[in-house]
Amino acid sequence: MSNLLTGIGASAGIAIAKAFRLENPDLTVEKKQAEDIKAELENFNQALKTSKQELEVIKEKTREQMGDEHAEIFSAHLLVLSDPELVDTIRNKVREENVTASFALKEVSDQFIAMFEAMDNEYMKERAADIRDVSKRVLAHILGTPIVSLAEIDEEVVIVAEDLTPSDTAQLNKQFVKGFVTDIGGRTSHSAIMARSLEIPSVVGTKTITDEGKNGITVIVDGLEGKVILNPSEEEIQEYKQKQADYEEQKREWAKLVNEKTLTKDGQHVELAANIGTPDDLEGVKNNGAEGIGLYRTEFLYMGRNELPTEDEQYDAYKKVLEQMDGKPVVIRTLDIGGDKELPYLDLPKELNPFLGFRAIRLCLERDDIFRTQLRALLRASSYGNLKIMFPMIATLDEFRQAKQMLEEEKQVLIDKGITVSDSIEIGIMVEIPSTAVMAAQFAKEVDFFSIGTNDLIQYTMAADRMNEQVSYLYQPYNPAILRLVKMVIEASHKEGKWTGMCGEMAGDSVAIPLLLGLGLDEFSMSATSVLPARSQLAAITKEDAEAAALEAIEMNTAEEVKNFVEKKFL
Amino acid sequence: MAERNFTITAETGIHARPATQLVNKASQFESEITLEHKGKAVNLKSIMGVMSLGVGQGAEVTIKAEGSDEEEAIKGIEEVIKEGLGE
Numbered sequence: 001m002s003n004l005l006t007g008i009g010a011s012a013g014i015a016i017a018k019a020f021r022l023e024n025p026d027l028t029v030e031k032k033q034a035e036d037i038k039a040e041l042e043n044f045n046q047a048l049k050t051s052k053q054e055l056e057v058i059k060e061k062t063r064e065q066m067g068d069e070h071a072e073i074f075s076a077h078l079l080v081l082s083d084p085e086l087v088d089t090i091r092n093k094v095r096e097e098n099v100t101a102s103f104a105l106k107e108v109s110d111q112f113i114a115m116f117e118a119m120d121n122e123y124m125k126e127r128a129a130d131i132r133d134v135s136k137r138v139l140a141h142i143l144g145t146p147i148v149s150l151a152e153i154d155e156e157v158v159i160v161a162e163d164l165t166p167s168d169t170a171q172l173n174k175q176f177v178k179g180f181v182t183d184i185g186g187r188t189s190h191s192a193i194m195a196r197s198l199e200i201p202s203v204v205g206t207k208t209i210t211d212e213g214k215n216g217i218t219v220i221v222d223g224l225e226g227k228v229i230l231n232p233s234e235e236e237i238q239e240y241k242q243k244q245a246d247y248e249e250q251k252r253e254w255a256k257l258v259n260e261k262t263l264t265k266d267g268q269h270v271e272l273a274a275n276i277g278t279p280d281d282l283e284g285v286k287n288n289g290a291e292g293i294g295l296y297r298t299e300f301l302y303m304g305r306n307e308l309p310t311e312d313e314q315y316d317a318y319k320k321v322l323e324q325m326d327g328k329p330v331v332i333r334t335l336d337i338g339g340d341k342e343l344p345y346l347d348l349p350k351e352l353n354p355f356l357g358f359r360a361i362r363l364c365l366e367r368d369d370i371f372r373t374q375l376r377a378l379l380r381a382s383s384y385g386n387l388k389i390m391f392p393m394i395a396t397l398d399e400f401r402q403a404k405q406m407l408e409e410e411k412q413v414l415i416d417k418g419i420t421v422s423d424s425i426e427i428g429i430m431v432e433i434p435s436t437a438v439m440a441a442q443f444a445k446e447v448d449f450f451s452i453g454t455n456d457l458i459q460y461t462m463a464a465d466r467m468n469e470q471v472s473y474l475y476q477p478y479n480p481a482i483l484r485l486v487k488m489v490i491e492a493s494h495k496e497g498k499w500t501g502m503c504g505e506m507a508g509d510s511v512a513i514p515l516l517l518g519l520g521l522d523e524f525s526m527s528a529t530s531v532l533p534a535r536s537q538l539a540a541i542t543k544e545d546a547e548a549a550a551l552e553a554i555e556m557n558t559a560e561e562v563k564n565f566v567e568k569k570f571l
Numbered sequence: 572m573a574e575r576n577f578t579i580t581a582e583t584g585i586h587a588r589p590a591t592q593l594v595n596k597a598s599q600f601e602s603e604i605t606l607e608h609k610g611k612a613v614n615l616k617s618i619m620g621v622m623s624l625g626v627g628q629g630a631e632v633t634i635k636a637e638g639s640d641e642e643e644a645i646k647g648i649e650e651v652i653k654e655g656l657g658e
Contacts, residue, residue: 072588075591076591076618079591079594079595079618080618080619082598083616083617083618083619083620084614084616084617085613085614085617085619085620086617086619112619115623116619116622116623119623119625124622124625127619127622131619312582312583312628316582316583
């Protein structure tokens with residue numbers, strides 16, 4: 001009987017093939033006295049040599065398949081293997097303590113791993129993973145335990161593993177590896193990023209695939225929806241083969257649109273932008289032909305570390321994004337932390353209602369040391385591209401004025417120091433609190449643009465916590481109440497000659513797109529992979545039809561009615 | 572023994588690629604080469620040693636080389652540093 005697992009779709013596409021389990025070899029090492037020190041040292045040297053040769057091959061292969069930047073990581077691995085502090089310490093340990101090379105290697109590399117993991121710098125922490133990956137390879141050679149080599153796979157498979165290391169991922173041969181599924185990991189884990197750049201369908205974070213995915217059983221990987229089917233029925237296989245063919249066909253159609261402008265059937269232009277979390281996402285932005293960045297979530301700079309990022313670190317990241325977008329608009333949202341996103345090192349008190357609490361701009365106005373550092377980094381980077389700054393969670397005009405005032409003050413400080421700051425930075429706000437949507441006409445006189453954050457706007461309008469499964473039926477993007485708020489915001493901005501974008505999930509939703517076009521939305525910002533489908537959809541709709549449909553939809557009674565109406569008319 | 576002081580001006584300090592370049596350069600020489608910062612000295616041929624020092628922007632560092640090619644070593648390292656790390 002077939003068995004369905006769900007996880008996170010890390011790389012889009014469908015794969016159907018036999019499972020190939022990537023087992024972690026048993027590399028447990030016990031403390032043992034060496035019987036022959038000379039032989040131990042010889043064994044260690046040989047293992048080092050073989051590992052280096054393997055890494056050279058992997059590095060070259062990576063360079064060919066993925067380019068210099070991805071290959072760089074293996075240069076670092078090779079340097080670790082040549083590091084006298086590591087290698088000599090291991091040799092000395094074998095000699096002086098009379099222990100086996102495998103034990104000495106384990107002890108010494110664990111010390112280094114612990115040291116790097118304890119550092120409060122993200123870059124250094126990643127080095128711990130490098131050392132782990134490299135020492136595992138050498139240890140396997142010392143022990144004579146063969147590492148399952150992905151390079152040797154010669155039939156079509158879906159890889160099943162707890163997780164994939166960088167060197168595992170780099171060895172994936174696209175000809176045979178059709179997809180992979182892991183227990184752990186998220187959309188931004190290293191293996192997920194590599195999978196996207198290799199375009200191998202994958203689902204990560206299934207928690208239990210290694211318990212259930214036996215070698216040789218048939219597996220369907222649906223990277224589009226984050227589903228994995230084990231032992232599918234014949235009908236399921238046929239269904240997914242069709243889905244796979246449709247997706248491939250569609251991808252070919254979409255690919256033709258990469259360099260096209262986004263135009264409706266009657267030639268109206270709207271802007272399709274992408275949401276990003278880190279500069280690493282820029283590759284996807286380019287490959288999918290986004291016309292700008294509609295939301296750069298800066299929180300990722302602050303997360304997964306033990307201290308605030310410095311002004312220079314932030315400046316580097318912002319500058320990189322602005323430069324690479326080459327004059328296209330880049331909307332950077334200032335720190336949106338609190339709610340479901342915590343920063344342990346800020347030591348914020350636990351709240352009963354975190355979504356209604358001390359978060360985003362509320363926190364930034366109070367902790368203006370943090371906020372001003374970010375503003376300075378943004379201002380310094382502004383001369384490298386087309387920067388627009390956006391404040392999150394604005395509830396009152398006064399909050400906007402205070403934030404803007406701080407921005408102006410920091411700008412003056414920088415100018416006085418002789419630092420170049422762009423004088424055409426637009427300053428806008430997220431509209432995600434109903435009070436702000438209702439007061440849009442007043443806000444529109446002072447802001448340069450609006451960007452509607454639908455995930456929060458919906459949860460606040462419907463008073464339904466989006467983390468609470470039991471009220472998830474109230475998460476209704478097509479509810480006429482939401483559509484009316486969106487309409488109010490867009491109209492208010494246009495009246496003052498300003499523009500409105502949308503950067504929530506809704507902007508890339510195929511049911512919402514015709515309605516948003518009809519309501520006059522100027523910019524749609526979505527995950528990069530949704531850009532081409534949206535462009536293709538918009539090309540088939542006239543603005544006139546969309547306007548008529550939107551007017552009808554806002555007069556409807558329920559979300560369900562709206563959905564059925566749009567699906568019948570446009571999909 | 573040959574010795575020289577530098578000030579690191581690169582914004583990221585001695586991290587990532589610059590660290591790799593320094594270690595690669597140092598490894599080309601016979602001499603023992605150390606990098607000193609805030610009273611701590613590490614082997615400049617060790618990538619992990621160099622990175623563990625956490626040398627940031629504005630740091631004063633001392634490079635010492637001792638051995639048959641110590642002068643050339645210092646010169647070679649000076650070139651790498653001046654190419655983008657500091658002065």
